[in-house]
Amino acid sequence: MHHLYQLQILKKFTCIGGDCPQTCCSGWRISLDDQDVQYYKKKGRSFGHFVKNFDFENKCMRTINKKCSNLNSDGLCELQKTHSHRALPLTCKIYPRVFLEYKGDLYVIGSLSCPEVINLIFDCTDLLWTPKKKISSQFKSIQR
Numbered sequence: 615m616h617h618l619y620q621l622q623i624l625k626k627f628t629c630i631g632g633d634c635p636q637t638c639c640s641g642w643r644i645s646l647d648d649q650d651v652q653y654y655k656k657k658g659r660s661f662g663h664f665v666k667n668f669d670f671e672n673k674c675m676r677t678i679n680k681k682c683s684n685l686n687s688d689g690l691c692e693l694q695k696t697h698s699h700r701a702l703p704l705t706c707k708i709y710p711r712v713f714l715e716y717k718g719d720l721y722v723i724g725s726l727s728c729p730e731v732i733n734l735i736f737d738c739t740d741l742l743w744t745p746k747k748k749i750s751s752q753f754k755s756i757q758r
Contacts, residue, residue, distance in 0.1 A: 620722040623734040624711060630730050632688045638709055638728060639691065640681040646673045650703045661701070664693055675703065 646654070651670050658665050667683040669676050676683045684693040694702055710728035714721045724731035 616718045616720065618720045618722065621724060623731070623738050624722060624724055626734055627710070627724070627730060632690050634689065635729055636727075637681070637685065637689050638706075639685045639689075640677075644675040644682055644703060645705050646670070646675065646703050647705075648673075661693075661697065664696070667693070 646668065651668075651673060654661065654665070654668050655670065664684065667676050682691070684691050686692045686695070691702070691706070694706075699707065710725040710731050712723050712725050714723065724734070726732060
């Protein structure tokens with residue numbers, strides 16, 4: 615049986631959005647997986663002007679000056695602000711979580727590129743893993 619392990623600090627993680635000294639929406643390729651592409655194509659009309667921000671051929675978000683085209687001047691995602699967290703591509707939904715597989719189990723760690731993850735690590739007295747749980751039950755919260 616495969617299990618999921620997650621660092622305890624990730625349970626406390628909340629994006630600090632416009633208060634963040636950095637943005638996770640620049641400097642890298644924000645990928646769209648096959649489910650994202652299908653979802654955005656199917657719901658295209660409901661996304662209005664945001665549709666132009668999706669590059670379906672290359673399966674990624676379009677960028678302007680190496681920043682996601684959905685990023686507004688306040689450093690926040692207009693797609694999320696207008697359509698909710700559920701409308702985000704999977705890459706954006708799971709960040710700053712990084713998934714690593716080892717011997718059939720899945721480990722969820724936090725990316726050190728996120729300042730709030732670093733803050734949580736420094737504020738933590740011990741970096742414990744959550745108890746074993748079945749993988750399938752953990753991913754129900756990441757859905758459309």
